[in-house]
Every structure is written in structure tokens, then in C-alpha cells.
Amino acid sequence: MGSTLAEKLWERHLVRSAPGEPDLIYIDMHLIHEVTSPQAFDGLRLAGRRVRRPELTLATEDHNVPTTDIFAPIADPVSRIQVETLRSNCAEFGVALYSMGHSEQGIVHVIGPQLGITQPGMTLVCGDSHTSTHGAFGALAFGIGTSQVEHVLATQTLPLERPRTMAVTVEGELQPGVTPKDLILALIAQVGTGGGQGYMVEYRGAAFRQMSMEGRMTVCNMSIEWGARAGLIAPDQTTFDYLRGRPHAPTGADWDAAVQDWTGLVTDPDAEFDAEVTLDAADISPFVTWGTNPGQGVPLSGRVPDPAEFATESERVSAEKALSYMGLTAGTPVRDIKVDTVFVGSCTNGRIEDLRATADVLRGRKVADGVRMLVVPGSMRVREQAEREGLDVVFTEAGAQWRQAGCSMCLGMNPDQLAAGERSASTSNRNFEGRQGKGGRTHLVSPLVAAATAITGHLASPADL
Amino acid sequence: MDKFTVHTGRAVPLRRSNVDTDQIIPAVYLKRVTRTGFADGLFQAWRASEADFVLNQQRYAGASVLVAGPDFGTGSSREHAVWALWDYGFRVVISSRFADIFRGNSLKAGLLTVVLPEKTVQRLLDDISDDPRIEVTIDLLERQVRWPGEVHGFELDDYTRWRLLEGLDDIALTLRDTAAIDSYEQARPSWLPVAPSR
Numbered sequence: 001m002g003s004t005l006a007e008k009l010w011e012r013h014l015v016r017s018a019p020g021e022p023d024l025i026y027i028d029m030h031l032i033h034e035v036t037s038p039q040a041f042d043g044l045r046l047a048g049r050r051v052r053r054p055e056l057t058l059a060t061e062d063h064n065v066p067t068t069d070i071f072a073p074i075a076d077p078v079s080r081i082q083v084e085t086l087r088s089n090c091a092e093f094g095v096a097l098y099s100m101g102h103s104e105q106g107i108v109h110v111i112g113p114q115l116g117i118t119q120p121g122m123t124l125v126c127g128d129s130h131t132s133t134h135g136a137f138g139a140l141a142f143g144i145g146t147s148q149v150e151h152v153l154a155t156q157t158l159p160l161e162r163p164r165t166m167a168v169t170v171e172g173e174l175q176p177g178v179t180p181k182d183l184i185l186a187l188i189a190q191v192g193t194g195g196g197q198g199y200m201v202e203y204r205g206a207a208f209r210q211m212s213m214e215g216r217m218t219v220c221n222m223s224i225e226w227g228a229r230a231g232l233i234a235p236d237q238t239t240f241d242y243l244r245g246r247p248h249a250p251t252g253a254d255w256d257a258a259v260q261d262w263t264g265l266v267t268d269p270d271a272e273f274d275a276e277v278t279l280d281a282a283d284i285s286p287f288v289t290w291g292t293n294p295g296q297g298v299p300l301s302g303r304v305p306d307p308a309e310f311a312t313e314s315e316r317v318s319a320e321k322a323l324s325y326m327g328l329t330a331g332t333p334v335r336d337i338k339v340d341t342v343f344v345g346s347c348t349n350g351r352i353e354d355l356r357a358t359a360d361v362l363r364g365r366k367v368a369d370g371v372r373m374l375v376v377p378g379s380m381r382v383r384e385q386a387e388r389e390g391l392d393v394v395f396t397e398a399g400a401q402w403r404q405a406g407c408s409m410c411l412g413m414n415p416d417q418l419a420a421g422e423r424s425a426s427t428s429n430r431n432f433e434g435r436q437g438k439g440g441r442t443h444l445v446s447p448l449v450a451a452a453t454a455i456t457g458h459l460a461s462p463a464d465l
Numbered sequence: 466m467d468k469f470t471v472h473t474g475r476a477v478p479l480r481r482s483n484v485d486t487d488q489i490i491p492a493v494y495l496k497r498v499t500r501t502g503f504a505d506g507l508f509q510a511w512r513a514s515e516a517d518f519v520l521n522q523q524r525y526a527g528a529s530v531l532v533a534g535p536d537f538g539t540g541s542s543r544e545h546a547v548w549a550l551w552d553y554g555f556r557v558v559i560s561s562r563f564a565d566i567f568r569g570n571s572l573k574a575g576l577l578t579v580v581l582p583e584k585t586v587q588r589l590l591d592d593i594s595d596d597p598r599i600e601v602t603i604d605l606l607e608r609q610v611r612w613p614g615e616v617h618g619f620e621l622d623d624y625t626r627w628r629l630l631e632g633l634d635d636i637a638l639t640l641r642d643t644a645a646i647d648s649y650e651q652a653r654p655s656w657l658p659v660a661p662s663r
């Protein structure tokens with residue numbers, strides 16, 4: 001029997017395996033940020049240990065950074081301490097760091113791919129659950145906890161139990177106006193937030209083959225939202241074309257050798273997955289969430305569900321709780337839901353393609369009165385590229401705010417937050433209670449829906465304009 | 466990590482079930498950047514609002530064994546919960562059931578979590594409530610918990626027991642395989658990326 005792609009990647013990185021013990025896996029690249037790394041460095045210090053391979057470690061500031069005045073000191077003392085601690089730790093242990101204001105700074109999952117540091121066949125970890133994003137390149141990439149961050153810093157390896165494998169096959173083609181974000185939201189609504197628990201998931205089928213790298217990253221990014229340990233897509237010509245010429249991509253003979261190697265990174269025809277899910281791309285339409293977890297979603301054309309319709313008691317209870325938190329009434333058409341804020345950004349949808357899609361909808365139009373719209377590039381490079389294409393002008397002329405790079409309103413850890421009771425349409429990945437600020441209400445949407453919503457003031461798609 | 470062989474100390478009765486990690490260490494303490502200094506946050510809400518909470522009782526000052534009701538350590542997987550218990554001075558937690566992630570985190574960090582049958586835990590809770598001076602011995606060599614008049618075996622897999630006896634944290638364990646890591650590195654393809662130099 002052949003192997004799945006995930007199994008091949010696992011095998012390639014086995015440093016040691018013994019019966020009854022976890023496998024020891026080599027980590028090709030370790031990305032770090034200010035939130036989950038301080039105690040890891042402190043642990044090294046307490047034990048008198050060093051970073052084994054500083055050059056396989058890269059740090060950036062993202063979660064806490066303000067997106068307006070980036071050269072003023074950070075006002076919030078906690079945020080400032082985390083960022084300053086990262087700076088001193090990186091200096092002490094010899095780790096490269098992209099600080100606020102640096103041309104390569106940005107959200108950790110945006111800068112890795114754009115630098116060409118994320119490559120097929122690698123293992124890549126970060127103390128951040130959305131590390132699955134990098135799986136879009138056919139890399140085995142997953143989030144880890146702080147003590148594992150310390151372990152990787154000290155040893156460049158991790159002891160891990162091998163997860164099972166799952167295939168998500170989506171055949172057919174996404175309809176015009178339907179995006180990878182809609183696909184992953186529809187998938188999570190179908191399988192539930194725990195559906196991928198314990199699995200390394202491979203996304204397969206025509207829908208993914210036709211998808212851009214940005215779109216693949218959006219899908220892989222949200223793997224963790226349905227519980228998957230990692231999500232990956234076999235590399236192909238799209239992957240190679242994206243990587244060629246990036247700062248850290250191989251060159252010359254190395255490039256040829258790499259591409260030859262990467263081409264073999266596919267699941268064997270006779271390999272078996274431990275579980276399989278299939279979806280038809282043609283059935284998917286623009287999708288939004290109504291509740292407080294990413295699985296509580298419906299098509300934009302639908303209605304807020306009635307908790308009584310759910311099959312299990314726990315689903316009913318959680319739906320009732322969600323409706324009351326979200327301030328929604330069962331049966332309300334989704335399109336009637338008005339928002340105060342629209343956020344375009346995050347590691348899910350803060351890449352150049354997302355900003356282009358947003359700008360295409362906004363061009364020549366105005367953000368509705370009373371709606372605040374933030375457009376936050378995922379990295380300084382994305383910002384630069386967007387400005388080169390004049391997208392910033394489109395945003396500001398429409399009445400949106402054009403910001404510096406960072407996690408921004410994806411989470412309430414920096415100044416960009418929802419006030420209690422405020423409602424947002426957000427291109428990020430989590431709609432948990434309080435995620436975007438205490439009492440804030442989040443609807444997860446694609447960039448196209450976000451843009452159309454900003455213009456109409458209620459949840460909408462470009463087709464409604 | 467310190468070696469754990471036999472520990473003897475006085476014990477605190479925490480007669481509550483389903484103590485989740487947010488109660489062990491509230492979220493506001495997660496903003497710190499160090500690994501130590503979490504003792505003041507341990508059970509902070511209860512310590513602040515309940516004058517007779519066990520940790521506020523002078524007679525339990527200096528105890529190093531926490532005896533709790535079932536399902537200790539549920540909720541978010543924050544490792545800070547273990548650090549807070551450790552910093553406060555606890556070396557052992559005894560309960561009839563622990564949340565898996567909390568138990569995994571504690572055993573990795575050298576805080577011994579001991580599972581005893583509910584009735585036995587109840588007896589221990591009663592005994593230490595009656596007399597806070599009672600000393601409880603947790604013997605990892607014999608896999609036994611003893612206090613005056615009582616001897617109870619507990620289970621712990623051989624591998625974890627060995628690790629605790631040797632005082633090996635995960636990193637120390639992996640560093641024993643440094644030769645294997647070295648040789649793996651020799652064979653890595655040349656094109657793999659490295660971060661920009663500092």
C-alpha cells in the first residue's frame with residue numbers, strides 16, 4: 001500500500017522512532033511571535049540552554065502591534081512588554097526579527113510564504129494555531145504550545161504522536177463570486193468544529209487544483225477551526241510559480257533539484273486515508289456565520305436558524321446561547337443583518353489577492369454611512385504592493401481606513417477592537433465571544449462579502465449591489 | 466527539572482469538583498512574559514472573595530500537596546496553571562480524575578498528579594480537614610500514597626515514572642538523542658531555507 005502525502009512528510013522528518021514512544025520529528029523552520037514565545041525563552045534561560053539553530057528560526061511582531069502610528073511607543077503596557085521582550089530575547093539568542101516598521105514585518109503566516117521561507121516538503125511550526133496556513137505549499141505545518149516552542153528552540157525537533165490522515169475532496173469548480181473562504185466556511189458548517197480532531201487533512205480535487213496559492217492558504221488557515229492538526233495541499237505548478245524568485249526560494253541548480261523533489265510530493269494512488277469527506281464545489285455559495293463558532297454558518301441567502309431545528313441537545317443549547325450573544329432572532333434573513341464595522345485583513349484574508357478583490361468591489365463606490373471599514377494588509381510587503389497598484393486610493397476614496405500591517409481586529413489584543421454590542425463582518429477566522437473585543441459580535445465572511453457589506457451596511461454579496 | 470522520588474508534606478483540602486484552569490489561574494495573568502512568579506494568581510478569584518477559602522487559612526500555610534475533588538484542571542490548556550501551582554509550592558495534586566491536557570502538562574513539568582479512587586480521596590480530604598498537621602507521603606518509587614493509618618497504591622506508566630525519577634523534562638530527554646539529530650541534519654537537502662542573518 002502506498003503512502004499519503006502527510007505520511008511521506010512525516011517519514012522524511014523522522015529523527016528517531018521507537019515502539020511505545022512518540023516519534024522525534026525534525027523541524028525545518030520555526031516561526032515565532034511576541035505572544036507565545038516569552039516563556040519559552042525564559043525556560044531556556046532558567047535551564048541554561050541555547051537555541052540550537054537560530055538560523056532556522058524567524059520572529060515577527062504581529063498580534064499586539066498598533067496599525068496606525070507604528071513609530072510611537074505602544075500605549076498598552078502589556079502589549080509593549082511582550083513586544084520588548086521579544087526584541088530582547090531575539091537579540092540575546094541570535095534570532096532574526098522583523099520589528100514594526102521593518103519592510104518585511106507582518107503577520108507570521110503571511111510573511112513566511114511571501115519570503116519563500118515556506119516551501120513544499122518542509123516541517124514548519126509556530127506557537128500559533130493558524131500555522132496550518134503554510135500547509136498550502138505541501139508542507140507539514142502546525143501550531144504548537146509554548147513548552148513545545150521551547151523544545152523546538154532547544155532541539156530543533158519535537159516528540160509527537162503521528163496523527164491519522166483524512167482526505168477532503170472537493171470536485172468541480174467554484175461558481176463565480178464564490179471564494180475559497182466560502183468553501184472552508186461551508187465545509188466547517190458541514191463537518192462541525194470538531195470534525196477534524198486528530199487528523200492531518202489533505203485537501204484534494206479539482207477545486208483546489210484551480211485555486212491560487214492565496215486561496216489555498218485561506219483554506220489551510222482555517223483547518224484548525226474544524227479541529228484538524230494540519231491541513232495541506234499537494235504542491236503543483238501553481239505552487240512552483242508562486243515560489244520562483246522569492247527571496248528565500250532556491251535558485252539555479254538547487255531550484256531544479258527542489259522542483260524535481262517537490263513534484264514527487266503527492267499521495268500515492270493506492271494510499272488509504274483514515275477518513276474521507278467529499279464536497280461538490282458547484283453546491284457552494286457565499287457563506288457567512290451567524291453564531292459564535294466558525295461552524296455556525298449558513299449561505300448568505302439563508303436565514304438565522306431556529307435552535308429548535310438542531311438535532312442534538314448540545315447543539316440546541318449552543319445555538320440559543322449564540323443567538324442571545326449575537327443579538328439575533330431566529331428566522332431573520334441573513335441579508336437583513338446590519339453591521340457597524342467591516343474588517344478586511346488577518347492571516348486568513350489579508351494577502352494581496354484579498355485586497356484586490358475588496359478593491360474591485362469598492363471601486364467607485366462608498367462605504368455606507370455609519371459603517372467603519374478597516375482594511376489591514378497582512379504584511380508591509382502586501383501594503384507596499386497594494387499601494388503600487390493604487391488600491392489604497394480605492395479604499396480611502398470609498399471611505400475605508402487603510403492601515404499598517406498586523407493582526408489588527410482579528411483579535412482583541414491591540415487597539416483595533418469592537419466595542420461591546422458592535423457587530424462586524426470580518427474576513428478573519430474566529431467569531432468566538434469577545435474575540436474582536438469584549439461583547440463584540442462577529443460574522444465571518446469572504447473579502448467579497450465584506451466589501452459588499454461595507455457598501456450596503458448589511459450582510460451582502462457583490463451580486464446584490 | 467527536579468527529580469521526584471519521595472515527597473512528604475502537609476496537604477490542603479480543596480473540596481471542589483471541576484476546577485478549571487481559569488479558576489486555577491485567571492486569564493489576566495497570562496499576559497506575563499516570565500515562567501515564574503504566578504503564585505499570586507493561583508485561585509486568585511477565590512482567595513480574593515472568600516475569607517475562609519482554604520488557601521486563606523493560616524493552618525494550611527506551607528502545605529505542598531493539594532487534594533481536590535474530581536475533574537481537576539478542565540478548560541483551556543494553559544500551562545500557566547501548572548506553573549502557578551508549582552510556584553505556590555505545590556509538588557503534588559491528588560484527585561480522583563484530572564483533565565487529560567492538564568495532567569499531561571503537569572507531568573511534563575514535574576508536578577506529580579496522582580489519581581486515587583474517589584472514596585480514598587474523600588477519606589484523605591476528611592483527614593486533613595480534621596487535622597491540618599497530618600503529613601502525606603507520595604512515594605513514586607513504590608507508587609504509593611501514605612498518611613497515618615493509610616497506604617494506597619496509585620498507577621503511573623513506567624515511562625513517565627522513570628522520567629520523573631530521573632528529573633528529565635522533554636528537552637533533556639531529546640538532548641540525549643543529539644547524535645541522531647546531528648546525523649539527520651547532515652542529510653538535509655541544501656536548498657532548504659534559512660532565516661536572514663541577524
Ligand code: SF4
Nearest residue numbers: 130346347407410411
Ligand atoms: S491574524 Fe488572527 S489568526 Fe492570524 S495570527 Fe494574527 S491573531 Fe492569529
